[in-house]
Each structure stands twice: as structure tokens, then as C-alpha cells.
Amino acid sequence: MRDLAGPLKGLLILWMAGAAAIHLYFGGFGFPEPITMRGFHLLVFVPPLFLLYPAFARSPKHRPSLFDWLWALAAAAPHAWVMWNWDVVSDRMEYVDPFTPTMAVLAVLAIVTLLEATRRAVEVGLAWMVLISLAYMRWGHHLPGVLNSRPFTLDEILEAAWLVPTAGGVYGPLTGIVATTIAVFIVFGGFMQGSGTGRLFSNLGAAAAGRYTGGPAKVAVVTSGLFGTMSGSSVSNVITTGAMTIPLMIRIGYRPAIAGGIESAASVGGALMPPVMGAAAFVMAEITGIPYGEIVVAAAIGAVLYYFAILAAVHFEAKQAGIAPMPPSEIPPWREVLQDAHLVIPIAVLVWLMMDRWSGNFAAFCATLAMVAVAAIRARTRMSWRAVLDSLASAGLTMAPLAVSIAGAGIVVSALTATGMVVALGGIIKDLAAGSFPLLLVLLAVAVLVLGMGLPTTPSYIIAAAIGVPQILELGSQALGLSPAELLLPAHLFIFYFAVLADASPPVAAAAFAAAAIAKASPLITSNHATRFGIAGFTVGFAFLYDPGIMLRGGLSGIILATLIQVAALTAICAGYAGYLLRPMGVAARCLLGVAGLVAAFYHGVPDLLRLGLVALALGLVAVPQWLRSR
Incomplete structure (x- = not known):
């Protein structure tokens, strides 16, 4: 980012603060027409990126060039046109009404400027992904087999990428989510930083766990998980808690991308953690007719295993990176922590409103106002007008790269939808599985992750369940010897887990992109x-179907055995990846643990005791010599 000075810096601060304030206002008092809101969102956040980020390493670092100003004007034109002609865009029939030459020119401007803004401010890999998606629409009809698509004219490609707000593209549902709920949560996160809540979290983490290796990061994981089970939105959770936890993890020594990855995995897992589990779990109860309480019980062990794996990975990562406990002089006394304790009240307000089924944007709006009011109780947390302005500007600067990231992801989703790849996945998966149940599950997992690139967890789960659950019930009954009724809940939990994990899985991961914006790291x-x-989400997803003990089904011995297999397998996988168990490991030991953990977690063709014995033996072969050496 450029180091601007003078009037331009002040103007951009006011611009970003004003844009964030308008989003906050809409969150409390209602949004305009969807297409108007999406156009406004991109109008206020895309053009400034060309002034804030240089085009190349040799470009001016303290002022934008003439070409940057021209880029900004070009970026503003299509979104201003959409706002001015919102009724035309809303009323037109997609692919039926004429796509005029004016629309075509504006579509080219919108796509090209988004690609350039993405290249500058986000990640060049994402820009390439968008280009490949558009190229697939143009030349996909030349590809063989299942990759073959129908021919698209240039106008159809431009319309799908830019002006089909119901299915994807620049103004699709992804941009709508960011422009409404997520934007207001980002503002709340900005006010949390400005009020001193970050200091509270930092002091609390240091006081509670600063004496232990990677302790503050472990506190961050638990905090994100607890909040996520209430909020039900992984991206909103990343923005709200990540604004505090990511800088904290970076400060104690974690690399920015790793800190963002930890926060993303922890925030995504909130939707897996009882007792709330997000909106999709309530939809599951409605679809299956299974009482919600039974779903919560069945998901309990899996959720605990998910967070166990994150904590284990955080511990091994800290050991391998040499992140030492904090010096005693830097660990604050508890009386200092309590001086900021009143700042948890706005967070409690947010959680209470969301548990009471208020909309996320209204809950975040009320919590933001509560933050300003509660912070005024004590002089050390009271927010001046400058602190309020800085909080709004900080929120705006976080929103801008996220806006272009999600708009680019919308183009990718639109291309997949228009070419028929998403709709055809069900038939393709069934043909590719060729009667193999394990292969069917792998293909369904990939399909759900693809769907999750462009849809929130709940609609992604609904669509994937409609495609995949009947096939699981059909092949699973034969492969596992269970009735369709016995397989119903495991099948839905399998789909649900991968719908949740899609928010953190590449190539398009909304939660990870949001965390990367905070960490100032590469989204990919x-x-x-x-x-x-979040590897435990993958292992537990498959365990729902193969290891019923994970769902508290069967006898006590079966439940304990299934849990121990997962604990041992996840420990081995996390240690192998980090390169540390009791001490740093060489390549051979890492491969041994990684392979043993993956086999124990995913290979269900052998007895459970053999799987547990295999991974336990691998852990012993590595741990015992390390322990003797350390003695």
C-alpha cells in the first residue's frame, strides 16, 4: 500500500470512513434495492484501490500517477451506471433482453478493472483464476468429455460475468453478502480495535496462557470457536474475532498467512460446534425430520475433535517455529485485564441478538453502537471523534480488497453455473463413482467444496444434500449394510461438514480471504x-459414515475406540506436517507419521483395532527415541 500524505491522504480517509459509515447505517435502518446496494458497494471501494496500491514495484510510492487516476475513473463508470439504472438491471430478463453495446463496454470495464485491482491489492493468482474461468466459457466447447460445454457468444460471457445478479458474477449473491451483513461486521470489528477490545483480548490471552508455548494463539482458537457457534457465519466470525486474534498471533511470532489460516479454521469450525451450529443445522432438522437435539448430540464428538486438531497443530507449529512463552515482564496482571472487562458487553449484545434470531447486520449495528457507549464508561477506553473516524476508515480499508476478491469469486461461480458444471455434477459424480462408495464420497466432498465457493453454508448444504444424499443412501446401504434410515443423519452430516469447510478451502475461500485481508497475507x-x-473436518466427515461411534452410536467401547482412532490419527497428521512431536523431526519421521495418520483416518477397509494399532505404533516409533534423547 502507498504511503500517502497531504490532502489526498485525508480525502481517502474521509472517503473510506464515509463509505463504512453508510454501510453501518444501512445495517441498522434497512438496505436499498439489492442491485443498488451492490453497485454502491463496488463504486465506493474499487476505485480507491488504484490510488492506494501501486501498479508495479517501480511505481510512485507516495502519490498515484495519472494512469492510476484513469484506472479509478474507469473502475467507477460501470458501477455508477448500474446504480443510476438499477430499475433497468432489476427488471431485465437475463439472457433474453438485449445486451446492448453500452452494456458490453461497461462489462469489459468492470471485468478488466476488477482484474487489475485484484492483481494489485489482493492476489495475482485469483486474477488468473477469473481469467481461466472466462476462457473456459469461451473455449470450453472444444474440450472433450465431461469438460465439454456449450458455445457462448462474447455478449453471453460478458453478461454472465457482469449482469446476472441472481446467479453470480460481479453483482451476484457473494457481493450481496459482503455489501450487507459482512460489511457491518467489519465495521464492528473496526470499532472493537478502536475501543481497546484488542488490548483486552491480548491481555486476557497473555495472562491466561502467555506462560505456555503458543498460548495466546490457543486462546484465539477457543475464542473464535465459542463465538462462531453463536454467530453461525464463519466470515463474520473471522472479521469480528480475527480483528483481535490475528494481530495477536502475528505479534507473538506466527507468520501472517499462518495466523490467518488458524483464525479461518477456528472460525469455520464454529458452525460445527453445538449447541447452535449455525442456521444450516436447523435446516437439517427440518429436511430430515430428525429432532435438533439428536443432531447436536451426534455432532458433539466431531466438533471437539475438530478443535483438538487445531490446538494440536497450533502447539506443534509454535514448537517448531521456536515461539517461546512470553517473558514474565510482558504478562499483564489480572487487575489490568479487568480494567477493560466492560468491553465484553457489546460482544454479549451481539451474541444475544443473534441467538434471539435478529438479522446479523442489525445485530452488528446495535453492537457497534453499544461499543461506543460502553467504551465511554472509562477514560482509558473512551473513543474520541478521531478514534471513531479511524475505526471507520480502518473498516473501509479492510472492506476494499475484500470487495474485489469476492466480486472476482462471483465471476468464477457465474462461469461454473452458466457452463452447467454445477448442475451436471450429480450425474457426473454418479457416473465417475461407477458403483464405488468410497469414490462416491470423495467426489461428493469435492463437489460440495466447489459449490461452497460461491454460496453461503446453508444454501450450499441444501443444494449439495439434494444432489448427494440420495446417492449416499443408495450406494451406502449396499456398502455398509445399513438401512437408509440409519444412514440419513450420517449422510447429511457428511454433506454439512464439507459445506462448512468450503469457506476455508482453496481456491475460493470466503473466510480465508477475509482473514488474509486482516493479516495482509496472500489469500491463496x-x-x-x-x-x-482444519484437517479434522475432513477426517470426521468420513468418520460419520464409517465410524458410528463418533456419533455416540453403539456401545461404549465402540465410541471410545472411534474417538481414540481420530485423536491418534490427527495427532500424527498435525505433528508430521509441522515437523515436530516431542522434538523436531526429519523427513522420514514426518512421512511415517503423516502416512500412518492418513491411513488410520481414511482407510476403513481394515478392523478398527488394526487402524489404531498402526498409528499408535508410528507415534511410538517416533516419540520414544525423541523422549530418550531429551532425557
Whole structure:
């Protein structure tokens, strides 16, 4: 980012603060027409990126060039046109009404400027992904087999990428989510930072766990998980808690991308953690007719295993990176922590409103106002007008890169939808599985992750369940010897887990992208780390179908055995990846633990005791010599 000075810096601060304030106002008093809101969101956040971020390393670092101003004007034109002609856009029939030459020119401007803004402010890999998606629409009809798509004209490609707000594209549902709920949560996160809540979390983490290796990061994991089970939105959770936890983890020594990955994995897992589990779990109860209490009980062990794996990975990562406990002089006394304790009240307000089924944007709006009011109780947390302005500007600067990231992801989703790849997945998966139940599950997992690139967890789960659950019930009854009724809940939990994990899995991961914006790290690298920290979601997802003990079904011995297999397997996988168990490990030991953990977690073709014995033996072969050496 450029180091601007003078009037331009002040103007951009006011611009970003004003844009964030308007989003906050809409969150409390109602949003305009969806297409108007989405156009406004991109209008206020895309053009400033060309002034804030240089085009190349040799570009001016303290002022934008003439070409940057031209880029900004070009970026503003299509979104201003959409806002001015919102009724035309809303009323037109997609792919039926004429796509005029004016629309075509504006579509090119919107796509090109988004690609350039993404390249500058976010990640060049995401820009390439968007280009490949558009190229697939243009030339996909030349590809063989299942990759073959129908021919698209240039106008159809431009319309799908830009002006089909119901299915994807620049103004699709992804941009709508960011422009409404997520934007207000980002503002709340900005006020949390400005009020001193970050200091409270930092002091609390240091006081509670600063004496232990990676302790503050472990507190961050638990905090994100607890809040996530209430909020039900992984991205909102990343923004709210990540504004505090990510800088804390970076400060104690974690690399930015790793800190973002930890926060993403922990925030995503909130939707897996009883007692709330997000909106999708309530939908599951409605679809299956299974009481919600039974779903919560069945999901309990899996959720605990998910967070066990993150904590284990955090511990091994800290040991391997040499992140030492904090010096006693830097650990604050508890009386200092309690001086900021009143700042948890706005967070409690947010949680209470969301548990009471108020909309997320209204809950975040009320919590933001409560933050200003509660912070005024004590002089050390009282927010001046400058602190309020800085909080709004900080929120705006966080929103801008996220806006172009999600708009680019919308183009990718639109291309997948228009080419028929998403709709055809059910038939393709069934043909590719060729009667193999394990292969069917792998293909369904991939399909759900693809769906999750462009849809929130709940609609992604609904669509994937409609495609995948009947196939699981059909093949699973034969492969596992269970009735469809016995397989119903495991099948839905399998789909549900991967719908949740999609928010943190590459290539398009909304939660990881949000965390990367806070950490100022690469979104793709951050999402890769989020995936490996959330590895338990993958192992537990398959265990729902193969290890019923995970769902508290069967006798006590079966429940204990299934849990021990997962604990041992996840320990081995996390240690192998980090390269540390009791001491740093070489390549051979890492491979041994990684392979043994993966086999124990995913290979269900052998007896359970053999799987447990295999991974326990591998852990023993590595741990015992390390323990003797340390003695």
C-alpha cells in the first residue's frame, strides 16, 4: 500500500470512513434495492484501490500517477451506471433482453478493472483464476468429455460475468453478502480495535496462557470457536474475532498467512460446534425430520475433535517455529485485564441478538453502537471523534480488497453455473463413482467444496444434500449394510461438514480471504493453511459414515475406540506436517507419521483395532527415541 500524505491522504480517509459509515447505517435502518446496494458497494471501494496500491514495484510510492487516476475513473463508470439504472438491471430478463453495446463496454470495464485491482491489492493468482474461468466459457466447447460445454457468444460471457445478479458474477449473491451483513461486521470489528477490545483480548490471552508455548494463539482458537457457534457465519466470525486474534498471533511470532489460516479454521469450525451450529443445522432438522437435539448430540464428538486438531497443530507449529512463552515482564496482571472487562458487553449484545434470531447486520449495528457507549464508561477506553473516524476508515480499508476478491469469486461461480458444471455434477459424480462408495464420497466432498465457493453454508448444504444424499443412501446401504434410515443423519452430516469447510478451502475461500485481508497475507496461501489446520473436518466427515461411534452410536467401547482412532490419527497428521512431536523431526519421521495418520483416518477397509494399532505404533516409533534423547 502507498504511503500517502497531504490532502489526498485525508480525502481517502474521509472517503473510506464515509463509505463504512453508510454501510453501518444501512445495517441498522434497512438496505436499498439489492442491485443498488451492490453497485454502491463496488463504486465506493474499487476505485480507491488504484490510488492506494501501486501498479508495479517501480511505481510512485507516495502519490498515484495519472494512469492510476484513469484506472479509478474507469473502475467507477460501470458501477455508477448500474446504480443510476438499477430499475433497468432489476427488471431485465437475463439472457433474453438485449445486451446492448453500452452494456458490453461497461462489462469489459468492470471485468478488466476488477482484474487489475485484484492483481494489485489482493492476489495475482485469483486474477488468473477469473481469467481461466472466462476462457473456459469461451473455449470450453472444444474440450472433450465431461469438460465439454456449450458455445457462448462474447455478449453471453460478458453478461454472465457482469449482469446476472441472481446467479453470480460481479453483482451476484457473494457481493450481496459482503455489501450487507459482512460489511457491518467489519465495521464492528473496526470499532472493537478502536475501543481497546484488542488490548483486552491480548491481555486476557497473555495472562491466561502467555506462560505456555503458543498460548495466546490457543486462546484465539477457543475464542473464535465459542463465538462462531453463536454467530453461525464463519466470515463474520473471522472479521469480528480475527480483528483481535490475528494481530495477536502475528505479534507473538506466527507468520501472517499462518495466523490467518488458524483464525479461518477456528472460525469455520464454529458452525460445527453445538449447541447452535449455525442456521444450516436447523435446516437439517427440518429436511430430515430428525429432532435438533439428536443432531447436536451426534455432532458433539466431531466438533471437539475438530478443535483438538487445531490446538494440536497450533502447539506443534509454535514448537517448531521456536515461539517461546512470553517473558514474565510482558504478562499483564489480572487487575489490568479487568480494567477493560466492560468491553465484553457489546460482544454479549451481539451474541444475544443473534441467538434471539435478529438479522446479523442489525445485530452488528446495535453492537457497534453499544461499543461506543460502553467504551465511554472509562477514560482509558473512551473513543474520541478521531478514534471513531479511524475505526471507520480502518473498516473501509479492510472492506476494499475484500470487495474485489469476492466480486472476482462471483465471476468464477457465474462461469461454473452458466457452463452447467454445477448442475451436471450429480450425474457426473454418479457416473465417475461407477458403483464405488468410497469414490462416491470423495467426489461428493469435492463437489460440495466447489459449490461452497460461491454460496453461503446453508444454501450450499441444501443444494449439495439434494444432489448427494440420495446417492449416499443408495450406494451406502449396499456398502455398509445399513438401512437408509440409519444412514440419513450420517449422510447429511457428511454433506454439512464439507459445506462448512468450503469457506476455508482453496481456491475460493470466503473466510480465508477475509482473514488474509486482516493479516495482509496472500489469500491463496492463507486458505491452504486454513485447510491443513482444519484437517479434522475432513477426517470426521468420513468418520460419520464409517465410524458410528463418533456419533455416540453403539456401545461404549465402540465410541471410545472411534474417538481414540481420530485423536491418534490427527495427532500424527498435525505433528508430521509441522515437523515436530516431542522434538523436531526429519523427513522420514514426518512421512511415517503423516502416512500412518492418513491411513488410520481414511482407510476403513481394515478392523478398527488394526487402524489404531498402526498409528499408535508410528507415534511410538517416533516419540520414544525423541523422549530418550531429551532425557
